[in-house]
Amino acid sequence: MTYSIAILGASGYTGAELIRLIAGHPDLTITALGANSKAGQSIAQVFPHLRHLQLPTLLQIDEIDFANIDLCFCALPHKTSQEVIARLPADLKIVDLSADFRLRDPEAYEQWYGNPHAAVAQQKEAVYGLTEFYRDKIAQARLVAGTGCNAATGQYMLRPLISAQVIDLDEIILDLKCAVSGAGRSLKENLLHAELSEGYHAYATGSTHRHLGEFDQEFSALAGRDVKIQFTPHLIPANRGILATGYLKGPSDAVHETLAAAYAAEPFVDVLPFGETPSTRHVRGSNFCHIGVVADRLPGRTLVVGALDNLTKGSSGQALQNANLMLNIEETTGLMMPPLFP
CATH class of the missing domain: 3.30.360.10 (Dihydrodipicolinate Reductase; domain 2)
Structure with missing residues (x-):
């Protein structure tokens, strides 16, 4: 089975890393790319190193149809991510790469990030995304909060x-x-x-x-x-x-x-x-x-x-590892590539 994936914040470094990793994943297809600041551009314009991939044009996030999306990666800035996720379909599986859902206590979030949490209901259901220690909870989660690198x-x-x-x-x-x-x-x-x-x-x-x-x-x-x-x-x-x-x-x-x-x-x-x-x-x-x-x-x-x-195991690789669990795919799929050297 092939799952449809959306990436929000696709024009950032973690977005590019997600695209690179998913390009070699046998069970995932990128159906939508959201990047408000670069909407209308092709991936070749934003990231020339990915020009060989056949990918959709970047869209404004509000233009994306999530009806047939199985899982969404949110690689958006802190504060923006919680506001966007609060508007997404309630049954959509989400892996968030920002800091917005990492802290379970809304008061702790406000202390460290300087603003009240705008999606407290979603924060309550978020599972902390350190895969090796929250594997069972991640597999059952709708919303996973990726850790800081x-x-x-x-x-x-x-x-x-x-x-x-x-x-x-x-x-x-x-x-x-x-x-x-x-x-x-x-x-x-x-x-x-x-x-x-x-x-x-x-x-x-x-x-x-x-x-x-x-x-x-x-x-x-x-x-x-x-x-x-x-x-x-x-x-x-x-x-x-x-x-x-x-x-x-x-x-x-x-x-x-x-x-x-x-x-x-x-x-x-x-x-x-x-x-x-x-x-x-x-x-x-x-x-x-x-x-x-x-x-x-x-x-x-x-x-x-x-x-x-920091971009792979510390962020986008960890996010894909979690997505595999959430979609009942073998956890290591798409992630066993050897390191680059020299």
């Missing part, structure tokens, strides 16, 4: 350790480097080549990064008490990739054993042999996440390093 990286590294209580929950430091595509495709002065290249910098420091809301929600639920980590993201002059280092208090052998056991059966999360660390080069363009564990020179201290592609 930074939040996904940190959770793959830390969730099993928090659940197993092998680390000190009050001493978790996460230092993360993210490529510039994580900031989206909109024109921003600080993302110009002359402003960004040949250096990197910390951003959203202290208590201001919005993905902290996801960490607080998910880690506290796992531990049964408040867990608040120290988190500093850095913007690096690269197009794709996230590399994160966790500084933890806990025995390194137990940390490695816990992570290896947690992901032994997972097709997309690989725990490296003890002492090895991953690179963004080795996951680029793929739906894989690599995790390494190293003993620190200080007794009882451990380093955990995680790498994934």
Whole structure:
């Protein structure tokens, strides 16, 4: 059976990544592409690297007929996404790639994003889209909220350790480097080549990064008490990739054993042999996440390093993985392509 797919926000980076992935999927066909700012244009005009694909012309979102759409990906900006999703058919399956449905508490959403939630009814039914940990709920969901790419990286590294209580929950430091595509495709002065290249910098420091809301929600639920980590993201002059280092208090052998056991059966999360660390080069363009564990020179201290592609496993690949579950398709379909190297 072939399912009809719509992509809203098709002119952004995550929209392009969804098109790239779905183009090789045997069970999905892209029936509609929505991109208000570029409506009327062909995909060749918006993304020349996709010109070989036979795809519909981009439309205004309000022009799309959802009657025969089986699943819709919403790759729209925060705040816009909730307003659009509130108007979509109530029986339409949706995978949202924005932040609008990630936080279960509307007050927490307002705290982190600065505006009241405009689709509270839909927020209540949303399932958090970290596939490996919410697989059963995602398979039954109508609306899935994709995670933040930074939040996904940190959770793959830390969730099993928090659940197993092998680390000190009050001493978790996460230092993360993210490529510039994580900031989206909109024109921003600080993302110009002359402003960004040949250096990197910390951003959203202290208590201001919005993905902290996801960490607080998910880690506290796992531990049964408040867990608040120290988190500093850095913007690096690269197009794709996230590399994160966790500084933890806990025995390194137990940390490695816990992570290896947690992901032994997972097709997309690989725990490296003890002492090895991953690179963004080795996951680029793929739906894989690599995790390494190293003993620190200080007794009882451990380093955990995680790498994934922010546009694939951190966003669009994760979204397709969830869509497969929602449509009762084998979870790995369309996602087993090897990473790009060099």
